[in-house]
Amino acid sequence: MLSILLGLFTASTGCQGDKYYLGADARVSFSQDTLFFDTVFTSIGSASQALRIINDSPGRILLEDVTLEDGDGSEFRINIDGIPGPSAEGLVLEEGDSIYVFVEVTVDPEDVNLPFVVKDRIRVTVNGFPQYAELLAWGQDAFFHGAPGGLSTLPCNDIWTAQRPHVIYGVVGVAPDCQLTIEAGCAVHVHAGGGIYVDRGILEVNGELGQEVTFEGDRLEPEYDDIPGQWGIQVDTLIQTEFGVAQASILGGGIWIYGSPGSSMRHAILRNGTIGLQVDTTGIQGGAALNMENCIIHNMSGIGLLAQGAHVDGTNLLMYDCAQACAALTIGGRYRFTHSTFANYWSDGTRSTPTVLINDHYEDASGNLQIRPLVESQFLNCIMWGNNAGLQDFDELVVDLEGNDNDLLVRGCAVEMDDFGMADWIEESSLDVAPPFADVFNRDFHLISGNSQWNGLGIPAGLPFLATDLDGLPRVVGSAPDKGCYERQ
Numbered sequence: 429m430l431s432i433l434l435g436l437f438t439a440s441t442g443c444q445g446d447k448y449y450l451g452a453d454a455r456v457s458f459s460q461d462t463l464f465f466d467t468v469f470t471s472i473g474s475a476s477q478a479l480r481i482i483n484d485s486p487g488r489i490l491l492e493d494v495t496l497e498d499g500d501g502s503e504f505r506i507n508i509d510g511i512p513g514p515s516a517e518g519l520v521l522e523e524g525d526s527i528y529v530f531v532e533v534t535v536d537p538e539d540v541n542l543p544f545v546v547k548d549r550i551r552v553t554v555n556g557f558p559q560y561a562e563l564l565a566w567g568q569d570a571f572f573h574g575a576p577g578g579l580s581t582l583p584c585n586d587i588w589t590a591q592r593p594h595v596i597y598g599v600v601g602v603a604p605d606c607q608l609t610i611e612a613g614c615a616v617h618v619h620a621g622g623g624i625y626v627d628r629g630i631l632e633v634n635g636e637l638g639q640e641v642t643f644e645g646d647r648l649e650p651e652y653d654d655i656p657g658q659w660g661i662q663v664d665t666l667i668q669t670e671f672g673v674a675q676a677s678i679l680g681g682g683i684w685i686y687g688s689p690g691s692s693m694r695h696a697i698l699r700n701g702t703i704g705l706q707v708d709t710t711g712i713q714g715g716a717a718l719n720m721e722n723c724i725i726h727n728m729s730g731i732g733l734l735a736q737g738a739h740v741d742g743t744n745l746l747m748y749d750c751a752q753a754c755a756a757l758t759i760g761g762r763y764r765f766t767h768s769t770f771a772n773y774w775s776d777g778t779r780s781t782p783t784v785l786i787n788d789h790y791e792d793a794s795g796n797l798q799i800r801p802l803v804e805s806q807f808l809n810c811i812m813w814g815n816n817a818g819l820q821d822f823d824e825l826v827v828d829l830e831g832n833d834n835d836l837l838v839r840g841c842a843v844e845m846d847d848f849g850m851a852d853w854i855e856e857s858s859l860d861v862a863p864p865f866a867d868v869f870n871r872d873f874h875l876i877s878g879n880s881q882w883n884g885l886g887i888p889a890g891l892p893f894l895a896t897d898l899d900g901l902p903r904v905v906g907s908a909p910d911k912g913c914y915e916r917q
Contacts, residue, residue: 449487449523454554456489456521457482458561462576465533465565474534479561481529481552483521491519492553494529503546504563505532537569544568544595544646545619566595574598574622582608590614590639595646596622599661602629612695613639617646618659623682625661630688635695637722637900643682643698652700656751656776657729660702681706681734685718694721703730704750707738710761716741722898725754726871737761737800742768744898746873746913749774752781754814760788760800760831765807766893767886767903769873769912771865772814772824783814783824783844788831799831808893809886811842811863811912827853840887842911856887863912874914886911 459480483489496506496514506513509527519527535546546567549560566572571588574580574597584606588594590613597619602608607630610616614635624631635641645658652658661680682701685691687709698704704725707718720742725732732747733740737759745768747754754770757763763786772783789799812825824844827836836853842863843854864876886909897903897915910916 447488448490448520449485450555451485451487452555452557454485454489454557456491456552456554456559457484458559459526460561462562462564463531464576465563466572466575474532475565476530476532479529479531479550480526481521482526483523485554486523488520488522489554491517491521492556493517493551494519495551495553497549497551502548503533503535503542503565503567504548505534506530506550531563533563533565535565535567537567540568542567543648544570544572544593544617545597564597568593570595570617572597574600579625582606585609587611588614588616593617595619596624598622599625599663602626602631604628606630607632610634610641612636612641614641616641616643618643618682618701619646620659621662622659623661623680623684625680626683626685626688626691628687628689631683631685631691631693633693633696635693635722637695640695640697640724643696643704644700654700654727656700656727657702658700660704660730662702679703679730684708688717690715690719691717692719692721693723696720696723698723698725698728698732700727702728703734704728704732706734706736707740708736710737710739715739716762716764720745721894724898726750731756734758735761735763738763740764742766743893744768744896744913746771746898748772748871748873751777751779753785754783756781756785757805758785758787759790760802760834761805762803763805763807765810767809767897767909767911767913768807769811769914770813771811771863771868771873772816773868773871774815779814779816780822782816782822782826784812785826785828786836787828788834789828797830801831802829802834802836805834805836807838807841809840809909809911810838813842813844813863816844827851840911873912875910875912875916877916 463477465475494508494516496502499514507530508516544567546565548563552559570593572595579599579601581601581603586608588610593615595617609632612635633641660682661684663678681703684706716739718740722744725747726749728750731752732750732754735757739762741764743766748771751774754772770783788802792798814824838854841857843857866872866874866876888908898913901917903909903915
């Protein structure tokens, strides 16, 4: 009888030992959320790191699978607790216990089919619930800046040359009183969620005609050539709401300039981002926070140029195709633009904002109207047009002023605006006369030479402007030049 009872006790204990914790809160944690291989390979090279998977559940759990998501096609290789990958199944972890996963990556930086950033994930499934650890490595041979998560500060007075492409991962910062110089011909590729943040420092982009500095995403496949929203600063944070803590994202310009004493951009092209360029606060001692010459911003999923209480000067600019405004010049400031074309023919969905928005106010957290006046703001020989010109919902130039001390002048411009009314801020400008663009369908915003209605409509005097247009061809000097960024030859 005793032996039978002992046998029953042993069997019962064995069954209990085989049970797993099946609660909905069964989880694992990782010793690192991201394994980052930051070696810059100049020849075929490999590197390895280790990752621990830790049982954080109140009991024994079964790892249904530990899997490298891209499988045998991945640039990474894994070994799970002594088991060669790309996957292992049915591993048991006692409460508080852990196993090691060893990860190796081999890249050939001369392989042009590799992306700049090589990515994969390790998936761990417990009770049907998947969790992930990220794997990142540099791919093609390039200069890499930044790291996963947060803000990385660049060396003070850093210089980027055109020797190899530059790849930004995350947000890279220019510190106060420091400068980042980007030389002619540089190709800058930004990973999703990343960008350049200039904090009271200086950004100097020194492109040249034929050697423009380009800013775009890091996906090189042909299908990404014209997809907007591929890059731009995004910082995830936790906020308190009436329903508890929630995750929110702070979105900023792909190039975000704050309080700069005098940044400059010449012959730069920004494309396929979220907010292309953001400038906050005025310059120092009355100078421009940003001076732009011969720049193109296009195909943004948000705004091309967002300025907030800033001082921005620009000439020979082309901004087109943005889901919201090509230029939103807000909360006052000083904005001086000559011979610039703002042409919004966004076609990927309905656009409910004007091509150019100008205002002098915002509403604070308490619902109070705060006014910041426009100072010496002038637009000379500019074009502001778009594919909503025939609609009645709004004009392609919207000026929304609440204050009485604004100093705004729009002169010699071509503007889509139904009724100037009694506006005293606009002079010698054409109203609702469509610009003779060469080919809107193919985004050719040169002006057709045969349209005599547009001959000599620009204003010869006013703000200083360049003697050449965006193509580097001569402008008419001493008489009426053309409106917009291109001069008819």
